Amino acid sequence: MLYLSEDDPDLAKLVSNEENRIETTINLIAAENHSPQSITDVIGSVFNTKTIEGYPGKRFHAGCMYVDKVENFAITRGKTLFEAEYINVQPHSGTSANLAVYFSVLKPGDKILSMSLPHGGHLSHGHRASITSKCFDFSHYKVNLETEMIDYDNVRKIAHFVKPKMIVAGASSYPRLIDYEKMSQIAKEVSAYLLSDMAHLAGLVAAKVIPSPVPYSDFVTFTCYKTMMGGRGGVILCKENFGKKIDKAVFPGCQGTSAVNLIAAKALIFKLAMEEKFISIQKKTIQNAGILARTLREKGYRIISGGTDNHQVLIDLTSKGISGKSAEDCLEIVGIILNRNVVPQDEKNQGKVSGIRLGSGAVSARGMGEPEMQKIIELMDMALMNRKRKEIIIQVKDLVLKLCRAFPVIKIA
Ligand SMILES: *Cc1c(COP(=O)(O)O)cnc(C)c1O
Numbered sequence: 001m002l003y004l005s006e007d008d009p010d011l012a013k014l015v016s017n018e019e020n021r022i023e024t025t026i027n028l029i030a031a032e033n034h035s036p037q038s039i040t041d042v043i044g045s046v047f048n049t050k051t052i053e054g055y056p057g058k059r060f061h062a063g064c065m066y067v068d069k070v071e072n073f074a075i076t077r078g079k080t081l082f083e084a085e086y087i088n089v090q091p092h093s094g095t096s097a098n099l100a101v102y103f104s105v106l107k108p109g110d111k112i113l114s115m116s117l118p119h120g121g122h123l124s125h126g127h128r129a130s131i132t133s134k135c136f137d138f139s140h141y142k143v144n145l146e147t148e149m150i151d152y153d154n155v156r157k158i159a160h161f162v163k164p165k166m167i168v169a170g171a172s173s174y175p176r177l178i179d180y181e182k183m184s185q186i187a188k189e190v191s192a193y194l195l196s197d198m199a200h201l202a203g204l205v206a207a208k209v210i211p212s213p214v215p216y217s218d219f220v221t222f223t224c225y226k227t228m229m230g231g232r233g234g235v236i237l238c239k240e241n242f243g244k245k246i247d248k249a250v251f252p253g254c255q256g257t258s259a260v261n262l263i264a265a266k267a268l269i270f271k272l273a274m275e276e277k278f279i280s281i282q283k284k285t286i287q288n289a290g291i292l293a294r295t296l297r298e299k300g301y302r303i304i305s306g307g308t309d310n311h312q313v314l315i316d317l318t319s320k321g322i323s324g325k326s327a328e329d330c331l332e333i334v335g336i337i338l339n340r341n342v343v344p345q346d347e348k349n350q351g352k353v354s355g356i357r358l359g360s361g362a363v364s365a366r367g368m369g370e371p372e373m374q375k376i377i378e379l380m381d382m383a384l385m386n387r388k389r390k391e392i393i394i395q396v397k398d399l400v401l402k403l404c405r406a407f408p409v410i411k412i413a
Helices: 003-005 011-022 039-043 065-082 094-105 129-135 152-163 180-189 202-206 239-255 261-274 276-298 326-332 344-348 361-365 372-386 388-407
Strands: 086-088 111-115 137-141 166-169 193-199 219-223 234-238 312-316 339-341 356-359
Touching: 003 011, 011 388, 039 261, 065 202, 065 234, 065 261, 086 239, 094 129, 094 219, 094 234, 094 239, 111 152, 129 344, 137 152, 166 180, 166 361, 180 193, 193 361, 202 276, 234 239, 276 312, 276 356, 276 361, 276 372, 326 339, 326 356, 326 372, 326 388, 339 361, 361 372, 372 388
Parallel strands: 111 137, 111 166, 166 193, 193 219
Antiparallel strands: 086 234, 219 234, 312 356, 339 356
């Protein structure tokens, strides 16, 4: 940070403040993770300045001898890691990756069936505020309100009625496994393509601690910054026969130049993901989520769907008489960072957010285990139940700080 503190001391101060915030708070945001220092190093490297258009060996600017190798590393390693026939590592984000998949084989106005956002889906799956819904004609399936899990018979019924050209399997806040085989069966029955969006799950899939959608899907998209721990950016995997269409849809279809530094980070995380350390973090992530859910249940919290199979735990706070926003705010004060989240029952009341979402990725990367998960829930409960009692809030904040100090984050590599 030597050069930054000379060029812009104010900004340098914000970087060190942020480092301090990360060190002194517990990160339970399911859509975040800590990444190895080598990821930060390569993202801040000279690859940041190279302009590329096109693909390795077929670029529109000179000087690509090394960056071609970088992208080929990412391609070869990514295909091996996920056992995929084809890969494109250029998408800027998960949303860009999804857009490129839609435009690769569909025409504007074509029908797509995806999971409804209040039931766990993502903005880029045709939410009315997203450009995706302006380009394509989306219908949505939901979870069963009793089980709070996907009702595949209902998905099948809607698919046969709507006859979509594409079905999207995948969610932002859904704590259960998705039966990709069943989704692919339904897609085949109505001659639809299957896109599986594993944005949240890529790290868990890479480590083989949950089943992979790759064998069952025409297309798979993901982002690298959630359980994958590899910096920002998106990736598309697909069957060989869609490769050319996907490449064209990404560049020049949806994007111009891609970010070589992020492609380098993808190459690096795909290598690290084959190593024992990464795999054990992902195993820990699953175990820790289970412990968070169990401990919360013991304390009387209502867990959406009754439990978790991945890194997420969704809680409905209605019976505790506290809104998602007040819980998020109260917990931020004590240094427990998470996000409020809609629960399926909120759909009836526009704007109501009754839940919070916990993710076990970052705390697992930080080396925390069972005793720490129990402690976190104990502190969380203490804060939420005493949110108007300043002396208790101060006490909890102190205990959170103590816990954080025992598990340093920066340079976890
Ligand atoms: C996080 C997420 C994305 C990615 O979004 P970007 O913010 O564009 O990277 C896409 N799909 C799902 C299901 C997600 O959870």
